[in-house]
Amino acid sequence: MCTTYLATEIIREFSELDMIHNPRLVRLNPNVPWKTRGNGAVSIQFGKGTGKSKIIGQINGKNIKCYETGTGTRPTNEHFKRACQLVDKLAYFDDEKTNPGLILTDKKPPQGLYWQAVRQVVKKNPHLKVANPKFHKGWKNGRGLIGSISATAWRPRDSTYEVIAYREQKKWGKPRKIDIASVQKMDKSIKTTFNNYDYEEKHMAIMPSSPCPILFGIRGDAEKDLHRARDIVESEKISRWLIFLTNQGTDDHIVQGSISSLEPFTSVKVRGKVASVPRIIEGGHLIFRLSNGKKEVDCTIYEPAKGFRRGGEKLRPGDVISVQGGIRKEPFTINVEKLYIETLANVSEKVANPMCKKCKKRMKSIGKDQGYRCSCGAKARENQAEFSVVKRELKIGWYEPPVGSRRHLAMPLKRL
Numbered sequence: 001m002c003t004t005y006l007a008t009e010i011i012r013e014f015s016e017l018d019m020i021h022n023p024r025l026v027r028l029n030p031n032v033p034w035k036t037r038g039n040g041a042v043s044i045q046f047g048k049g050t051g052k053s054k055i056i057g058q059i060n061g062k063n064i065k066c067y068e069t070g071t072g073t074r075p076t077n078e079h080f081k082r083a084c085q086l087v088d089k090l091a092y093f094d095d096e097k098t099n100p101g102l103i104l105t106d107k108k109p110p111q112g113l114y115w116q117a118v119r120q121v122v123k124k125n126p127h128l129k130v131a132n133p134k135f136h137k138g139w140k141n142g143r144g145l146i147g148s149i150s151a152t153a154w155r156p157r158d159s160t161y162e163v164i165a166y167r168e169q170k171k172w173g174k175p176r177k178i179d180i181a182s183v184q185k186m187d188k189s190i191k192t193t194f195n196n197y198d199y200e201e202k203h204m205a206i207m208p209s210s211p212c213p214i215l216f217g218i219r220g221d222a223e224k225d226l227h228r229a230r231d232i233v234e235s236e237k238i239s240r241w242l243i244f245l246t247n248q249g250t251d252d253h254i255v256q257g258s259i260s261s262l263e264p265f266t267s268v269k270v271r272g273k274v275a276s277v278p279r280i281i282e283g284g285h286l287i288f289r290l291s292n293g294k295k296e297v298d299c300t301i302y303e304p305a306k307g308f309r310r311g312g313e314k315l316r317p318g319d320v321i322s323v324q325g326g327i328r329k330e331p332f333t334i335n336v337e338k339l340y341i342e343t344l345a346n347v348s349e350k351v352a353n354p355m356c357k358k359c360k361k362r363m364k365s366i367g368k369d370q371g372y373r374c375s376c377g378a379k380a381r382e383n384q385a386e387f388s389v390v391k392r393e394l395k396i397g398w399y400e401p402p403v404g405s406r407r408h409l410a411m412p413l414k415r416l
């Protein structure tokens with residue numbers, strides 16, 4: 001169903017325990033073919049809180065708080081049963097991609113398990129063996145266990161927050177009511193938030209399009225600001241809300257790569273020279289070749305990334321760029337999430353055929369790549385035509401897709 005909504009139900013169920021730190025929403029490898037939509041997992045730490053506490057949400061009118069420090073609670077069989085019952089009740093098992101996993105543990109799995117799962121394709125059993133949680137359950141093929149283990153293993157190197165607001169249950173599946181002007185106002189006034197609104201497409205990126213219980217989610221760098229941001233947005237009634245700590249917008253999935261050694265289903269950053277004039281293929285996608293002098297790879301910019309694609313169309317052979325993105329296997333290509341233009345090549349184009357010096361007339365083309373000839377018999381080579389330097393419309397710097405077409409993990413330029 002919606003893993004973050006399940007998190008709110010788990011928090012409600014275990015209200016006799018304190019929550020230590022914010023609940024965590026952890027996104028994993030976006031290139032895994034059998035993932036659910038956003039490939040997200042949630043982890044929550046329960047125990048006995050000490051030190052300062054803060055309000056991080058509200059469920060059915062009751063404030064939810066968490067502590068900055070505390071001691072964990074030893075998981076019991078009874079905790080495990082109660083948590084399993086919630087998954088049983090809420091998961092949509094009919095969906096073939098719904099394969100939930102749940103772990104309860106009092107020792108944090110090694111962080112390598114997180115880095116593997118955000119960057120590679122991993123198998124369930126080796127992950128489970130290393131983490132060795134006190135309790136675990138996998139429903140159906142149990143692949144969700146990889147997510148639950150990896151989310152628990154995460155030690156944030158970089159992190160952001162997301163406040164998620166949920167709808168009343170009777171409205172699930174019906175059109176959402178959010179005032180568009182209030183979203184624009186929030187976007188403009190709360191500078192630490194990102195990926196809110198696409199001004200070109202007039203699209204509210206904070207609002208999901210699926211029939212899930214989420215009304216909206218606002219992402220940002222400052223937890224404090226998200227309270228204000230939530231207040232500014234005018235909408236239908238919010239039945240509950242919760243602030244998660246997340247790895248969204250961190251680029252944690254990207255590794256420095258080389259065009260010579262690219263592995264499908266991973267995400268890389270590679271540098272090279274544009275090696276072909278970009279062309280548009282069926283579906284409106286844009287493809288160009290990128291070369292490191294030894295090898296070449298196709299790079300694809302997808303049609304929904306409209307403004308981004310228009311920028312990509314202006315690339316020309318010889319431009320030195322870096323691209324970031326996921327590697328697709330069939331067809332083998334880098335799906336571009338972001339690109340950096342380092343240098344622009346000098347591009348010239350033919351403006352006129354060569355002039356015959358004797359007749360003072362323009363020569364005619366003999367055929368493609370075969371040169372020119374005048375009616376008097378004089379000949380000229382291809383490169384003797386008249387060329388002029390084309391004014392490049394691109395600028396040096398970073399380019400990214402509009403807010404509605406970005407990956408959860410991709411770092412927006414606003415954060416860079």
Ligand SMILES: [Zn+2]
Pocket residue numbers: 356357358359360374375376377378
């Ligand atoms: Zn002539």
